[in-house]
Amino acid sequence: MTGQDYHYLSHRRSLAWMVFWLVLVSLLALPAWNFSHQIKGTLTGIPDSDAEHVRKALEENFSTALAYPTAVVWNGAGLSPEQRQTRWQAILDAVKSDENVTLVSDARRMLDKWPRDDWYAAFVELKATSYGDAEKKIPGLRKKLHGESIKAADGTTTLPAAQQPKITGGPALFMDLNLSSTDALRQAEIKALPVAFIILLFVFRSVVAALLPVAVAGVGVLVTLGGISLLANYWPVTFFVPNLITMIGLGVGIDYSLIFLARYRRERDMHLTKQEALRVTMQTAGRTVVTSAVMVMSGFVSLLVIPLQFFHSIAVAGMLVVGCVAASTLTLLPSFIMLLGQYLEWGRIVSRKNPLSERMRLLYHHWARLLLAYKWGWFIAGTFLLLLLAYPLTKLKVTAIQVNTLPLTAEARQGYDSLSRELGAGWLMPTILLVNHPDENWIMDEAAMARERDLVAKIRQLDNTADVVSLANDPTSSAVKKARMATMIGSNDIKQSLILLISKTDPQSAEAREWFKKVSNIIKTHEIDNGGEDYHIGGIAATTISADDVIFGALPKVILVTLCTTFLLLMYYMRAFLVPLKAITLNFLCVLAAYGFQVLWFEQGLGSFAHFAQTGGVNTIVLVILFCTLFGLSMDYEVFILCAIRESWLDEHNMNLAIEDGLQRTAGIITSAAVIMVSVFLCFAFGAVVETQQLGIGLSFAVLLDATIIRLVLAPSAMAIMGKWSWWLPGRKLHIAPAAK
Numbered sequence: 001m002t003g004q005d006y007h008y009l010s011h012r013r014s015l016a017w018m019v020f021w022l023v024l025v026s027l028l029a030l031p032a033w034n035f036s037h038q039i040k041g042t043l044t045g046i047p048d049s050d051a052e053h054v055r056k057a058l059e060e061n062f063s064t065a066l067a068y069p070t071a072v073v074w075n076g077a078g079l080s081p082e083q084r085q086t087r088w089q090a091i092l093d094a095v096k097s098d099e100n101v102t103l104v105s106d107a108r109r110m111l112d113k114w115p116r117d118d119w120y121a122a123f124v125e126l127k128a129t130s131y132g133d134a135e136k137k138i139p140g141l142r143k144k145l146h147g148e149s150i151k152a153a154d155g156t157t158t159l160p161a162a163q164q165p166k167i168t169g170g171p172a173l174f175m176d177l178n179l180s181s182t183d184a185l186r187q188a189e190i191k192a193l194p195v196a197f198i199i200l201l202f203v204f205r206s207v208v209a210a211l212l213p214v215a216v217a218g219v220g221v222l223v224t225l226g227g228i229s230l231l232a233n234y235w236p237v238t239f240f241v242p243n244l245i246t247m248i249g250l251g252v253g254i255d256y257s258l259i260f261l262a263r264y265r266r267e268r269d270m271h272l273t274k275q276e277a278l279r280v281t282m283q284t285a286g287r288t289v290v291t292s293a294v295m296v297m298s299g300f301v302s303l304l305v306i307p308l309q310f311f312h313s314i315a316v317a318g319m320l321v322v323g324c325v326a327a328s329t330l331t332l333l334p335s336f337i338m339l340l341g342q343y344l345e346w347g348r349i350v351s352r353k354n355p356l357s358e359r360m361r362l363l364y365h366h367w368a369r370l371l372l373a374y375k376w377g378w379f380i381a382g383t384f385l386l387l388l389l390a391y392p393l394t395k396l397k398v399t400a401i402q403v404n405t406l407p408l409t410a411e412a413r414q415g416y417d418s419l420s421r422e423l424g425a426g427w428l429m430p431t432i433l434l435v436n437h438p439d440e441n442w443i444m445d446e447a448a449m450a451r452e453r454d455l456v457a458k459i460r461q462l463d464n465t466a467d468v469v470s471l472a473n474d475p476t477s478s479a480v481k482k483a484r485m486a487t488m489i490g491s492n493d494i495k496q497s498l499i500l501l502i503s504k505t506d507p508q509s510a511e512a513r514e515w516f517k518k519v520s521n522i523i524k525t526h527e528i529d530n531g532g533e534d535y536h537i538g539g540i541a542a543t544t545i546s547a548d549d550v551i552f553g554a555l556p557k558v559i560l561v562t563l564c565t566t567f568l569l570l571m572y573y574m575r576a577f578l579v580p581l582k583a584i585t586l587n588f589l590c591v592l593a594a595y596g597f598q599v600l601w602f603e604q605g606l607g608s609f610a611h612f613a614q615t616g617g618v619n620t621i622v623l624v625i626l627f628c629t630l631f632g633l634s635m636d637y638e639v640f641i642l643c644a645i646r647e648s649w650l651d652e653h654n655m656n657l658a659i660e661d662g663l664q665r666t667a668g669i670i671t672s673a674a675v676i677m678v679s680v681f682l683c684f685a686f687g688a689v690v691e692t693q694q695l696g697i698g699l700s701f702a703v704l705l706d707a708t709i710i711r712l713v714l715a716p717s718a719m720a721i722m723g724k725w726s727w728w729l730p731g732r733k734l735h736i737a738p739a740a741k
Helices: 003-008 011-033 050-061 081-096 131-147 170-204 207-231 240-269 274-305 309-345 355-373 375-395 411-422 446-460 478-488 510-528 540-574 578-603 606-610 620-652 655-685 690-727
Strands: 070-075 101-106 119-126 166-169 431-436 465-469 496-503 534-538
Touching (some): 050 431, 050 534, 070 081, 070 131, 070 411, 081 101, 081 119, 119 411, 166 170, 166 411, 170 207, 170 240, 170 655, 170 690, 240 274, 240 309, 240 620, 375 690, 431 510, 446 496, 496 510, 510 534, 534 540, 540 620, 578 690, 620 690, 655 690
Antiparallel strands (some): 070 119, 101 119
């Protein structure tokens, strides 16, 4: 060992790294804890889209009550008519007194028939300029209703808890989603860390050695959360970000520490000194960690191709957390090892040389022999299984964030459910049709009214249409007619008018999306033969659908970038062509199989036995995040096993022996790492938010599949079939070049 090497592994350098991470944690701990207050921008408009055009028109010429639909709902059952009316008026007065409220409209004035005398609802117009801005107004509005006394005319005080009004609507739903996700995240962390420690205790059989990976990964996650929380002051960050940071950070970080620490202990068992063992570990496991981190980070790079800001924040968060946990593994973990010395093995529960470990090594030895003896059979069987698991993907339906995403305890969910029961699911977030008329006298033009009635009639015929609110179909009540005229005709430009399209199902559901497509086709056909009217479709559902169009439009680029970067990086690190080609092919099949399982579990209802809700589809954002994340995570174990096989090949130049030795050396670590990662992901999968459940289940199943079918069957059998050609590189003779440093 050189003096320079020793200086790097010295106690002084170790203390310096410890101080560095301690300072970083101290500075970023508070921002990390306050991350929940920084989450915003769950819904953003797409520039130049129809939905964004409608939103701006609503903001400038109509009402923000339609642009950012917000409602207050109250159930006055059990009170006398006089008490109900008095208290409802007190509720309305409290809402009107909020500085962020422009107007409050009693919903009874908009409808001819009202479902119940003891049930009330009002639509609230917020002073907001974006969806994220509207979300910020909700806490203050709720404080007016819940935190302060609502004094009625007769002097009564705050309403009983059972009769508290509910603030709901698009902004409220997204805000409650962020809060529910944060609560679920903290509960998952409380479960995940002890579970990971118990598994590590079984692997290392030492309390201190088991604690180190949890601590090192936790530091990387905390630093990332704090850093992204500070960036959130300038960048919209959705609830996906903290969940992804914690899931990936803990899973990958503990895996890296496990690989590093296992190699260090192996070198120490070979009677090397502490410094010598660390030096060898840095050259082997350290290189594996760096290679794996680069591969995982490359998976997130492709998200930058999608021209949506919240995907960019997800990409940056994913890369940053992987970089942080890799850095803490390569600096903080060796520092702990240096400073702890012999205390690393403190708290030993059983001997390291136990019969179970020997039996497991013997089992992997026999498995490797069996695999190599029937390599073609195992390869075909494994490939068939992946294709079988991927088949349900042909029935995939995509959905946006729905109301049933929220737990039943969320106020926005309770208010929405109440409004949905009384008025219908689509009333709170209707699809809005903006009509630009050729002249200002359109409302007096019978031909124009006839064309609008014809359009309305066609839309009403669709199965999922609950109602169409249009000025062409006059209500019976003159008061309702006046209210609609004031709401649905532009205040600054009377050439503009609105038609509200109400679906029977949740506007974000798969059924409503199919209905939306049919409505769009009807409007396109109608525009061809109209008298000059111009139509634009908007509303929250239209905004999410336009975002999905952008996502799916960019998806081919995302896939291409992911495949190319993964292939090129792996070819660089392995100095081979067929190995990375095999890797991206198998990983692609693994991702498709994970998608297929998602369809079975959530869309087809397989997960209902474990009390998972049947959602009717998989969230679009979850699908994209899963693809990029899984491609990166799959390379984690790929790099680990390839490095082991290559190391053995360089020694013996015998492919079968290299595969056998590589499997024996890595199978146990991969299995342990996979069990930890799956356990961490499952802790998040059982949270209250459906999107987090989908992400957790998808990642868990894919990692399990990757650590078993891919790494223990398909990857080694494919390399055995390719033999020495695994290391072939075009334009060069078939020989082994030194690995990249």
